[in-house]
Amino acid sequence: MSSPLSFTISCMKKYPRILMIIAVLLLIGLFIFPMWRITLLAPQYPNGVTMYIYINKIGGDSPSTLQNINILNHYIGMKYIEPESIPELKYFPYIIYSVMGLGILAAVINKGKFYMAWGILMVILAALGIYDFYLWEYDYGHNLSDTAPIKIPNASFQPPLFGVKQIINFTAISYPHTSGIMAGIAIVLSFVAWKLKIRNEKYAEQVSSDSDAYSGVLMRSKA
Amino acid sequence: MKNLSSNFKNVLLVIAGLLLAASCNTPGNAYKSGALAGDVASQVYVPPGEYDEFYAFMSGGFSGQISVHGLPSGRLLRIIPVFSVDAEKGYGFNEETKAMLNTSHGFIPWDDAHHPELSQTNGVTDGRWIFINGNNTPRVARVDLSTFETAEIIEIPNSGGNHSSPFTTENTEYVVAGTRFGVPYPQQDVAIDSYAENFKGMLTYISVSEEGDMDVAFQILLPAFDYDLAHSGKGKSHGWTFFTTYNTEEKATLLEVTASQNDKDYIAAVNWKKAEEYLAQGKFREVAANYADNEYDESTQMATSTMKNSVKILTPEDCPGLVYFLPTPKSPHGVDVDPTGEYIVGNGKLSADLTVHSFTKMLAAIENESFEKVVAGVPVLQFEEVVAGVVPEAGLGPLHTEFDANGNAYTSFFITSEVVKWKVGSWEVLDRAPSYYSIGHLMIPGGDSKEPQGKYLVALNKITKDRYLPTGPELCHSAQLYDISGDKMKLLLDFPTMGEPHYAQGISADRIQSKSKKFYPLEENKHPYATLGEKDARVERAGNNVHVYMTTIRSHFAPDNIEGIKVGDKVYFHVTNLEQDWDVPHGFAMMGANNAELLIMPGQTETLLWEPKTVGVFPFYCTDFCSALHQEMQGYVRVSPRNSDIAMTWKLGEDDPVQ
Ligand SMILES: [Cu+2]
Numbered sequence: 001m002s003s004p005l006s007f008t009i010s011c012m013k014k015y016p017r018i019l020m021i022i023a024v025l026l027l028i029g030l031f032i033f034p035m036w037r038i039t040l041l042a043p044q045y046p047n048g049v050t051m052y053i054y055i056n057k058i059g060g061d062s063p064s065t066l067q068n069i070n071i072l073n074h075y076i077g078m079k080y081i082e083p084e085s086i087p088e089l090k091y092f093p094y095i096i097y098s099v100m101g102l103g104i105l106a107a108v109i110n111k112g113k114f115y116m117a118w119g120i121l122m123v124i125l126a127a128l129g130i131y132d133f134y135l136w137e138y139d140y141g142h143n144l145s146d147t148a149p150i151k152i153p154n155a156s157f158q159p160p161l162f163g164v165k166q167i168i169n170f171t172a173i174s175y176p177h178t179s180g181i182m183a184g185i186a187i188v189l190s191f192v193a194w195k196l197k198i199r200n201e202k203y204a205e206q207v208s209s210d211s212d213a214y215s216g217v218l219m220r221s222k223a
Numbered sequence: 224m225k226n227l228s229s230n231f232k233n234v235l236l237v238i239a240g241l242l243l244a245a246s247c248n249t250p251g252n253a254y255k256s257g258a259l260a261g262d263v264a265s266q267v268y269v270p271p272g273e274y275d276e277f278y279a280f281m282s283g284g285f286s287g288q289i290s291v292h293g294l295p296s297g298r299l300l301r302i303i304p305v306f307s308v309d310a311e312k313g314y315g316f317n318e319e320t321k322a323m324l325n326t327s328h329g330f331i332p333w334d335d336a337h338h339p340e341l342s343q344t345n346g347v348t349d350g351r352w353i354f355i356n357g358n359n360t361p362r363v364a365r366v367d368l369s370t371f372e373t374a375e376i377i378e379i380p381n382s383g384g385n386h387s388s389p390f391t392t393e394n395t396e397y398v399v400a401g402t403r404f405g406v407p408y409p410q411q412d413v414a415i416d417s418y419a420e421n422f423k424g425m426l427t428y429i430s431v432s433e434e435g436d437m438d439v440a441f442q443i444l445l446p447a448f449d450y451d452l453a454h455s456g457k458g459k460s461h462g463w464t465f466f467t468t469y470n471t472e473e474k475a476t477l478l479e480v481t482a483s484q485n486d487k488d489y490i491a492a493v494n495w496k497k498a499e500e501y502l503a504q505g506k507f508r509e510v511a512a513n514y515a516d517n518e519y520d521e522s523t524q525m526a527t528s529t530m531k532n533s534v535k536i537l538t539p540e541d542c543p544g545l546v547y548f549l550p551t552p553k554s555p556h557g558v559d560v561d562p563t564g565e566y567i568v569g570n571g572k573l574s575a576d577l578t579v580h581s582f583t584k585m586l587a588a589i590e591n592e593s594f595e596k597v598v599a600g601v602p603v604l605q606f607e608e609v610v611a612g613v614v615p616e617a618g619l620g621p622l623h624t625e626f627d628a629n630g631n632a633y634t635s636f637f638i639t640s641e642v643v644k645w646k647v648g649s650w651e652v653l654d655r656a657p658s659y660y661s662i663g664h665l666m667i668p669g670g671d672s673k674e675p676q677g678k679y680l681v682a683l684n685k686i687t688k689d690r691y692l693p694t695g696p697e698l699c700h701s702a703q704l705y706d707i708s709g710d711k712m713k714l715l716l717d718f719p720t721m722g723e724p725h726y727a728q729g730i731s732a733d734r735i736q737s738k739s740k741k742f743y744p745l746e747e748n749k750h751p752y753a754t755l756g757e758k759d760a761r762v763e764r765a766g767n768n769v770h771v772y773m774t775t776i777r778s779h780f781a782p783d784n785i786e787g788i789k790v791g792d793k794v795y796f797h798v799t800n801l802e803q804d805w806d807v808p809h810g811f812a813m814m815g816a817n818n819a820e821l822l823i824m825p826g827q828t829e830t831l832l833w834e835p836k837t838v839g840v841f842p843f844y845c846t847d848f849c850s851a852l853h854q855e856m857q858g859y860v861r862v863s864p865r866n867s868d869i870a871m872t873w874k875l876g877e878d879d880p881v882q
Contacts, residue, residue, distance in 0.1 A: 063744075064803030071777050071802075075851060149852055 024103035035180035077148025112197035119190035286722025297718030306334030316819035318830035325528035346673030350734035361385035380512035405447025422447035458564030469554035489548035539600035557623035581611035625670030668729030743826030750828035752797035783858030787871030810846025
């Protein structure tokens with residue numbers, strides 16, 4: 001019969017796997033919630049204009065937000081933001097599916113280094129994704145049409161990656177949003193899973209090599 | 224010559240003398256301001272960027288429109304075109320809205336708009352629609368308060384001068400339309416002298432569906448009195464409508480004398496629930512008629528005019544218990560029902576007293592058949608049996624009464640130029656405040672509903688004189704705002720109004736604000752000539768008719784160069800505004816167009832007809848400052864001779880032609 005402690009230990013044993021499954025589930029958020037949010041503020045836009053970036057689409061607070069942003073951008077000769085012409089929005093979802101598959105695999109195998117590997121893979125992918133995001137922002141901000149009606153020498157039109165920046169009459173605010181934060185938590189969870197797993201593995205070794213000491217602990221705790 | 228010039232000098236001297244005297248007599252500020260006390264400025268001050276507490280909808284009278292003001296600031300927020308064409312908005316000029324002004328007399332570009340009336344649910348203003356009557360060519364309009372656009376106009380048959388209109392019933396089951404001018408029934412070529420014999424007065428009930436659709440439900444044939452104003456019962460008197468009458472003498476000439484002879488005229492009490500029963504029993508006559516029902520469809524963005532050809536008529540002889548007359552002194556103007564529904568105030572405009580009838584007493588008098596006589600099949604109830612009380616010598620020339628939430632009534636007195644506050648039930652006068660000058664109607668937000676929202680009273684004055692900087696012989700009409708939250712009325716503000724407001728309605732902003740539309744979604748645009756993307760912009764010829772499918776977006780038209788138009792063509796510019804953001808209209812103006820401009824809201828399509836008469840190249844442009852490059856928003860149409868073989872071409876941009 002299982003004592004309370006052995007029950008706790010068996011739960012402790014399950015933790016890494018549970019955490020890993022939660023991490024995988026958190027990634028589903030990428031298909032439901034935006035990962036990043038860019039808000040433009042100006043006096044004529046009392047509620048701001050907010051663009052939401054998802055893993056597979058770009059949206060706004062209304063269906064017409066993107067059109068309204070494009071209309072503003074065309075004065076300075078910025079390319080239209082057309083989600084159909086951004087290939088990443090098409091293949092990123094498949095990368096996420098694969099990563100989720102790998103995460104489940106890691107949970108099945110339930111080995112510390114697999115959790116670690118998954119976490120590192122995620123970090124690399126996130127870094128690449130953010131770098132890609134930066135490249136797009138750089139492209140939109142610098143690759144301006146020669147025939148732009150409004151040309152401002154030395155002005156930077158590139159939106160901020162993270163933080164607040166003044167772009168002519170607009171204050172641009174850019175921060176991760178719900179599913180971006182969820183993906184971040186997923187990474188943290190995978191590393192926690194790795195740490196716990198390592199500790200459990202070490203503990204199991206210790207227990208099997210010194211079961212007397214273990215019963216001693218048990219008795220003391222009962223006393 | 225000499226005589227003439229010295230006469231002229233004398234005249235000048237006299238005028239100079241008069242001017243001097245006038246300047247000596249200029250009343251002091253205390254008089255002009257009604258002795259304003261305390262810090263009234265802060266009570267009407269709405270800081271920049273903040274909102275007024277109430278919407279006020281004022282009729283435009285001879286402007287034919289409704290103006291929307293904010294209260295307490297008095298700021299003008301918008302003018303809603305209703306019965307009159309409005310070149311600024313293209314209303315009545317563009318192809319979509321011309322049909323709104325169709326009548327059995329053809330297209331009528333103007334009317335005299337008198338009484339705005341908010342829709343109600345359970346006797347409380349609900350902010351769905353506002354109705355207004357056209358007095359001249361009898362009509363009733365419905366304005367949608369999510370768009371502030373006129374949604375429907377229905378013509379009233381067998382009527383002349385639709386004045387006692389469009390007062391609503393408690394749940395907007397009906398709005399009414401009583402004729403102010405008797406007309407021959409049926410309309411025919413008869414001697415005007417035969418008025419009493421051949422002329423009739425018709426009361427019309429217009430049903431309003433859940434979606435707002437108006438229909439002439441039935442009419443009640445009555446003697447040719449002048450039916451002046453109306454109000455429907457509420458609460459216990461729900462199911463009844465009360466119409467004031469004058470000219471019960473039934474005269475057709477020099478009415479100022481001939482129609483002012485009877486000591487008492489009538490308030491006609493109509494039991495419309497009873498009318499519904501009679502209709503169900505088939506006790507009506509279906510009579511041929513010819514009247515227009517014009518509806519604006521928000522999805523096709525187009526008005527269609529339907530001619531209707533019959534109407535159901537009820538007569539008191541066939542329908543006992545349908546109408547009763549309540550004798551009421553001296554040509555009553557307004558008839559106002561207090562929030563409880565018990566008291567019916569007759570504002571006898573040639574009297575010093577206000578007569579108040581009791582609904583309960585009226586029902587008892589009907590029950591006991593306390594009839595004085597029967598006129599044209601309508602029992603006249605005994606005055607003493609229905610009167611609840613009299614507000615004695617409150618002033619001269621009472622016109623109209625509204626109510627607050629605390630059992631007080633406020634009556635406008637035109638002749639003595641004042642508002643008088645009195646207690647409902649005890650009939651004692653509590654306070655009086657002068658108006659500048661000669662108040663007509665007055666308005667308290669919700670003041671004719673079951674739940675007055677109180678706080679403010681607006682006086683709609685008929686005479687302005689020296690209240691503002693002079694603007695030549697013609698002056699604006701003036702409104703005045705009073706604080707009625709305390710025991711004493713306090714004058715807060717003068718503000719100019721549009722046209723001549725005959726009545727107004729007020730409603731707390733929250734009942735409308737949140738429902739206000741920001742733009743029309745393009746995907747809901749079902750206009751038959753809509754162009755939903757720039758790539759679909761094109762020009763199509765069908766004989767002499769040319770259809771230009773044009774789009775606007777900041778800051779260009781597509782197409783903006785058109786060639787192949789010929790003299791004698793009818794060119795229809797169907798302009799779709801592709802913007803999908805709040806407050807980004809574009810305008811469209813074509814040189815030489817004989818109508819007006821278009822002012823196209825985001826997501827909307829509007830059509831301007833242009834008939835070029837000479838060859839040449841003519842510019843068009845955007846009239847609404849839309850963007851930093853608004854001034855560049857322009858284009859050209861080339862017009863060639865009739866026999867030319869220039870091909871039809873169109874484009875936008877040099878290296879990116881649309882075609
Ligand atoms: Cu424009």
